[in-house]
Amino acid sequence: xxxxxxxxxxxxxxxxxxxxxxxxxxxxxxxxxxxxxxxxxxxxxxxxxxxxxxxxxxxxxxxxxxxxxxxxxxxxxxxxxxxxxxxxxxxxxxxxxxxxxxxxxxxxxxxxxxxxxxxxxxxxxxxxxxxxxxxxx
Amino acid sequence: xxxxxxxxxxxxxxxxxxxxxxxxxxxxxxxxxxxxxxxxxxxxxxxxxxxxxxxxxxxxxxxxxxxxxxxxxxxxxxxxxxxxxx
Numbered sequence: 001x002x003x004x005x006x007x008x009x010x011x012x013x014x015x016x017x018x019x020x021x022x023x024x025x026x027x028x029x030x031x032x033x034x035x036x037x038x039x040x041x042x043x044x045x046x047x048x049x050x051x052x053x054x055x056x057x058x059x060x061x062x063x064x065x066x067x068x069x070x071x072x073x074x075x076x077x078x079x080x081x082x083x084x085x086x087x088x089x090x091x092x093x094x095x096x097x098x099x100x101x102x103x104x105x106x107x108x109x110x111x112x113x114x115x116x117x118x119x120x121x122x123x124x125x126x127x128x129x130x131x132x133x134x135x136x137x
Numbered sequence: 138x139x140x141x142x143x144x145x146x147x148x149x150x151x152x153x154x155x156x157x158x159x160x161x162x163x164x165x166x167x168x169x170x171x172x173x174x175x176x177x178x179x180x181x182x183x184x185x186x187x188x189x190x191x192x193x194x195x196x197x198x199x200x201x202x203x204x205x206x207x208x209x210x211x212x213x214x215x216x217x218x219x220x221x222x223x
Contacts, residue, residue, distance in 0.1 A: 022161065022162060025162045025166060026193075029162065029166070029197055030197070030200060031201075072160065075158065075160075076160070077160045078159070078160070078163055083162075083163075083166075086163075086166040086170075090166075090169060
């Protein structure tokens with residue numbers, strides 16, 4: 001069994017979430033398990049009432065970056081949420097909310113999009129991660 | 138074995154997926170879905186206009202144990218033909 005890819009998502013901007021979604025889909029396409037752990041502003045972006053909203057871009061995007069991202073979206077690029085849905089269809093992708101961030105943001109499991117499989121603590125995340133790399137985005 | 142095609146090198150295409158306009162990794166995602174829905178021996182063509190797919194899809198095909206039948210540049214897009222082997 002191949003070691004899983006483990007993504008810790010902290011940032012809640014659309015560009016970083018899209019990068020994470022593409023990394024997840026690529027690993028899933030190769031049959032590699034992926035564990036995604038949602039913290040802070042990334043977790044907030046998975047709220048069912050906000051997942052489809054505009055989450056902005058990282059500061060380094062600037063005005064030109066904003067225009068480039070908008071142009072790709074207008075040309076039909078899938079949203080990060082849609083890419084994650086496709087990745088989950090392939091199987092082997094588990095998305096968990098960090099319990100501390102749930103408390104911080106005062107969220108209940110029912111507040112989250114169905115993409116999120118559950119809520120767990122950091123120990124459970126590391127146990128699932130095994131010896132695979134942990135990537136912080 | 139199906140005996141309808143003249144050569145094993147260019148079997149008849151069972152299904153064509155038009156993924157033009159979809160960005161990486163969309164065409165690969167659509168191909169994988171199609172392969173899962175297909176029978177062994179089916180031949181699937183993917184049309185893609187993104188720059189990553191002509192590199193990535195053949196590598197995925199090899200890793201996944203299928204056969205790359207052909208990869209051709211058409212008018213503004215690539216046609217990648219894959220035979221499901223397992």
